[in-house]
Each structure stands twice: as structure tokens, then as C-alpha cells.
Amino acid sequence: MASPRSSAKTRLQKGKIVEPRVHILKDGSLSAVAEYIKEGKAKNIIVMSGAGISTAAGIKDFRSPGTGLYDDLEKYNLPYPEAVFDISFFKDNPSPFFRLAKELLPGRYRPTFTHYLLPLLARKGLLLRSYTQNIDMLERLTGLDDELLVEAHGSFATSQCIKCEVVTDSKWVRKHILKSSIPYCETCGGLVKPTITFFGEDLPARFGRLALQDFKKCDLLIVLGTSLQVEPFNRLITRVGPECPRLLINREKAGEEMHGGFDFDDKWKYPTVRDAVFLGNCDDGVRELAKLCGWEGELQAMFEAGNIEMQIAEEMEALSLAAELEEAVAVANEAEKEAEEEAEEKAEKEAKKGARKEAKKEIEKETKREAKKEAVAVEPETKRPLQKKEEGKEKEGRQKETPAEKDVPSEDDVVQQLSERLLSTDLNAASETFTAADEILAVSTESVVVVTTIVDTKEAPKPAQV
Incomplete structure (x- = not known):
């Protein structure tokens, strides 16, 4: 290093000579x-x-x-x-x-x-x-x-x-x-x-x-x-x-x-x-x-x-960042696509699940309908003993009716029977123990009795309803 330059003048500091600057x-x-x-x-x-x-x-x-x-x-x-x-x-x-x-x-x-x-x-x-x-x-x-x-x-x-x-x-x-x-x-x-x-x-x-x-x-x-x-x-x-x-x-x-x-x-x-x-x-x-x-x-x-x-x-x-951005966008798009597919798959599963539920409901409804039909079909069979019982009661009720009313034939039946008997009688038969006149008289008498009985029966009062 070269020697530093110094000033020609000396300095005075508090009355003392100081080295030059x-x-x-x-x-x-x-x-x-x-x-x-x-x-x-x-x-x-x-x-x-x-x-x-x-x-x-x-x-x-x-x-x-x-x-x-x-x-x-x-x-x-x-x-x-x-x-x-x-x-x-x-x-x-x-x-x-x-x-x-x-x-x-x-x-x-x-x-x-x-x-x-x-x-x-x-x-x-x-x-x-x-x-x-x-x-x-x-x-x-x-x-x-x-x-x-x-x-x-x-x-x-x-x-x-x-x-x-x-x-x-x-x-x-x-x-x-x-x-x-x-x-x-x-x-x-x-x-x-x-x-x-x-x-x-x-x-x-x-x-x-x-x-x-x-x-x-x-x-x-x-x-x-x-x-x-x-x-x-x-x-x-x-x-x-x-x-x-x-x-x-x-x-x-x-x-x-x-x-x-x-x-x-x-x-x-x-x-x-x-x-x-x-x-x-x-x-x-x-x-x-x-x-x-x-x-x-x-x-x-x-x-x-x-x-x-x-x-x-x-x-x-910038190119690197653009590439990274493009890759990030691609990744984001792929993720979005996967998310959409996953959502679609989930929706499809939910739809299938819903369809299965609906099908199950329909099956249950159909089962109930079939059971109801079967019940309706079986119901007469189950009621038959009751009907028989009712019919028995009705029959028993009829049996309790008066014998005269039960056994009395209708007027037409009586007339038909008498007519047949009269037509079947052989007035010329000699072998009969009684004469034809007697037979006719007997039938006539019987007819009167029957008719009288029918009339009496119809006019008789019916029993009171409980």
C-alpha cells in the first residue's frame, strides 16, 4: 500500500502540536x-x-x-x-x-x-x-x-x-x-x-x-x-x-x-x-x-x-408453472370425473336400493292381496258350520210348529189325491167287501175332514215371535 498523503500544516490541540491530518x-x-x-x-x-x-x-x-x-x-x-x-x-x-x-x-x-x-x-x-x-x-x-x-x-x-x-x-x-x-x-x-x-x-x-x-x-x-x-x-x-x-x-x-x-x-x-x-x-x-x-x-x-x-x-x-397448472387442472378434472362417476354410481345404487324397496313393497302388497283373496275364499268354508247351525236352528224352529200345520197338505194336493182315488175306483168290482157307493162315501167324508182341517189350521193363531 502506498503511503498516505499528509497535509503540510500541523494541528494545535489544547496548545499542543498534533501530527498533521x-x-x-x-x-x-x-x-x-x-x-x-x-x-x-x-x-x-x-x-x-x-x-x-x-x-x-x-x-x-x-x-x-x-x-x-x-x-x-x-x-x-x-x-x-x-x-x-x-x-x-x-x-x-x-x-x-x-x-x-x-x-x-x-x-x-x-x-x-x-x-x-x-x-x-x-x-x-x-x-x-x-x-x-x-x-x-x-x-x-x-x-x-x-x-x-x-x-x-x-x-x-x-x-x-x-x-x-x-x-x-x-x-x-x-x-x-x-x-x-x-x-x-x-x-x-x-x-x-x-x-x-x-x-x-x-x-x-x-x-x-x-x-x-x-x-x-x-x-x-x-x-x-x-x-x-x-x-x-x-x-x-x-x-x-x-x-x-x-x-x-x-x-x-x-x-x-x-x-x-x-x-x-x-x-x-x-x-x-x-x-x-x-x-x-x-x-x-x-x-x-x-x-x-x-x-x-x-x-x-x-x-x-x-x-x-x-x-x-x-x-x-413460467412454462414449468404452466405445466404444473395444466397437470393440476388435469388432476382436478380427473378427480371431478371420478367424483361424478362415484356420485352416479352412488345414485345408481340408491336407485337400485329404492327399486328393491319398491319391489319389496309391491311384493308385500301382492302377498297381502293374495292372503286376502285366500281369506275370502276360505271364509265360506269357515262360515259353513255356522250356517249349518243356523239352518239347524231354523229347522228346529220349523219342527216346533204345530203338527196339524206341518202335516196338513195343500188344498190342491188333497183335491188331486181324491180325484185320483175316485178315478181309480172300480164301481163294477164285485169282489170288494164294500160297495162302490160306500167307497165314494168314505172318500167324500175323508175329503170333508181334510178340508175342514186345512181351514182350521189356516185360521189358527200363530205363536208369538221372541
Whole structure:
């Protein structure tokens, strides 16, 4: 490393002569940083980044007045904006986070021009490590080696149960997020969330381990798109050596209030003058830095190639999703068909069952009708003894009638009998012991008696009816 520049003037502090201030950079501009790089003084560059590098991708940052994500969280009815990332609040009410996660979910956005500065520095062998607060995983999509990346606040790359700490399938959690549903652990029933570091949680162990060694080696710190308000991430800028130059590319100045923080306006009068700033969009600042370093064309080519790859990947994913959707529709149709067939089969069974019931009823009715017919047919037989009994009674009643009435023949019968007797009598027969005249007299007498009897019988009073 070349010797730092020193001012010609010495400083007086409380009446004592103090060593002159050392200028690591000639001034606080991008060109001074570019010159530092081109001179070969930056061999272990650390890049710290925040939400500001992703705004060009369409992802809102958190704290920009009027446009930041925290200003857009009123619809979630939070007690305070940061509650959406507060672990205590999350345990009681996880719904706001998962509704927000649907908007932040990786796969909807592409890396920006700024993101491709990281693989460019890595290609040139200048990147020691990239430390990011972002959870959008856009650094990964540039092709940056995972070993060169520290996601200080975690990411959607993995998911874990907050109760039993079992690591779960991120694709499974992603499906829940897309469906606006809350995932619960299949092992213990606890809440499952992406391994994003919430307020109240410790940062990943890898962050602390690597930060301890990396910032001692750093010879150029580039801070991109962050307000440096979240600890302990913001404190990283104080860990580099006192002669390590620092560059901030952001829409506004940040990190000036903490001890050992930036000193853009020479407020703190540090022994070394090493801080530079570019106020504006990250993409504009990075493009200007790349241009000053002679890397603009290379960076632009990487950005365009990356977009083409992303487009192809998105199209492939779209085709895959379409195939999955088609398969899901086919499965749903098949299930619906099976359900319809099952319903038809069930209806047919019910119909057959109903028909059997009706047939059984008809058989029962027919059986009853046949039994009734048989009963009707048998009824005279069963009543015959009774009829005979009645006939016997009637006969007995007739027998109780007066003998004279019972034995008296009708007038016609008597006349017929007498006539026959008269005609059969032989008036010339001599052998008879009595004469014909006597026979006629006897018949006549008998006729009178019979007629008299008939008349008397008819005139006799009938017995009273009981």
C-alpha cells in the first residue's frame, strides 16, 4: 500500500502540536475513490448494502419519506411500522408479515445494475465479501458465489420453525405465502417463518464470525443504499482500520452521528481524511464509479447478460408453472370425473336400493292381496258350520210348529189325491167287501175332514215371535 498523503500544516490541540491530518483520499469524490482503485490500493473491498440498491428493481425501501415501505404499512394496522419485523409481535400476530412477505417474495424481481457490481468485483479478484441487509436474495441471482455473500438479516433462502427450530422446505413455505396462508410446523405445530432476522433475534452466527475477521482486512469500504439506522449492521463501518477509505452512495447522507462514523463535512476532525459520498440513486453512482474505473462497458454487458438469463429462467419457470397448472387442472378434472362417476354410481345404487324397496313393497302388497283373496275364499268354508247351525236352528224352529200345520197338505194336493182315488175306483168290482157307493162315501167324508182341517189350521193363531 502506498503511503498516505499528509497535509503540510500541523494541528494545535489544547496548545499542543498534533501530527498533521493524513488524507487517504485526495477529496471526498467518486473520482478520488476511482483513482484509489486504479492505483491498485484496493485489493480487499467490502460492500455493505441496504434496501436502496433494490428500489430500481421495484422493491420499496423502508424509510424513504412518503415512498418507503414503512409508510405503506398502515393497511396492516400495526402499532408501529417496525412491528411487522418484531419477533414478539410476530408470535402474537403473524398475519401482517406474511401479507408483506407476498410482496417481497423473491422471484418477482430482477437484480439491478448496482447488484452486478458485486460479481464484477469478484471477477476482478477485488471483492473480499458482500454484507447485505436485504432479504430479497437479488445478490444471489447475479451469480455471486455464496461464500462471498453474508446476508446479515437472513433471507427467504431457508425457513425454520421458531419453536423447535426444524429447518423446513422453503418451496413449501413459498406456496403458503403465495396462498396468503400461515405455515405451521408439521413436527410441533409452531409457527414457521423464513430465516429472516427479526428485531429481538440474534443475527446469524456466520455474520459475527466473518465480520470479526473481514473488516480488519478491508482496504476499501463501499456502502450502498442504506440509512445505517439498524444495529449492529450500521456499526460495521466503524470496524475498518483508520486508514481504510469509505464511500457512501445513497440518496442522503447517513452514518455521521455515531462515534467513528462518516465525517463528510469534517465535523469530527479525524486524524485521517478518508470518507467520500455520492448523493443520488445507487445505479447512477455505481455507473459513474464504473465509468471512472474503466469498467462501464463490462458492467453493462454483465447486466444485460444477466437480464437475458433471468428472462430465460422466468420463461422456463413460467412454462414449468404452466405445466404444473395444466397437470393440476388435469388432476382436478380427473378427480371431478371420478367424483361424478362415484356420485352416479352412488345414485345408481340408491336407485337400485329404492327399486328393491319398491319391489319389496309391491311384493308385500301382492302377498297381502293374495292372503286376502285366500281369506275370502276360505271364509265360506269357515262360515259353513255356522250356517249349518243356523239352518239347524231354523229347522228346529220349523219342527216346533204345530203338527196339524206341518202335516196338513195343500188344498190342491188333497183335491188331486181324491180325484185320483175316485178315478181309480172300480164301481163294477164285485169282489170288494164294500160297495162302490160306500167307497165314494168314505172318500167324500175323508175329503170333508181334510178340508175342514186345512181351514182350521189356516185360521189358527200363530205363536208369538221372541
